[in-house]
Amino acid sequence: MKILGKSFYTDDPASVAKKLLGKLLVRMYYGKRLSGIIVETEAYYGREDPASRARRGGDLARVMHGEPGHALVYGVHRNWLFNIVAHEEGEVGAVLIRAIEPLEGIEVMKKLRKVNDLRKLTNGPGKLTKALAIDKSFHKLPVYTTKHGLWVEDYMDVKEVVVSKRIGVTEDLDIPLRFYVKGNRFVSKP
DNA sequence: CGCCAGATTGACT
């Protein structure tokens, strides 16, 4: 078991988004491991990205300019979205975790989500945060240490990655910035 | 403090 260090996230957002596929997102919840394989991500940039929250200024923009490897948790509608700050030195960016494949602590996750269907457990950004009990309290905390009960481990290599345009954004860039594992049934939208 | 848009979800036709 190897925890991804800070340097893993000190890289271009799109590269980090792609590298994260196949990694294991782990949440220590009351002494139990809840985890899932990351199967879908999206990259967000700074001012030049119309869909990025960094455009609007405020605290979220500050965090996106800040330390790579820190969690960025923010609410839309009634959901928490979990991002990891990722960019090269002096740059801006973050990676949104959009879907994971449940691995450990599935029964606990089902309780937290109040659903029984495994496939619907974590196949969306708002769903996986609920399944792993991730909320605003993780905002700005580093995920390259086990100290706060949330981190990412090396796990497996992904054979085939599909690249597409981002989902749900009102105005997207021309470059496709969504990455997912080909054929995986836990991806939010194939 | 009030207004409003939104990187969503789930229920329903």
Added chain:
DNA sequence: GTCAATCTGGCGG
């Protein structure tokens, strides 16, 4: 397929 619930964050007053 459509559509509304519901709440956070940014911004103007």
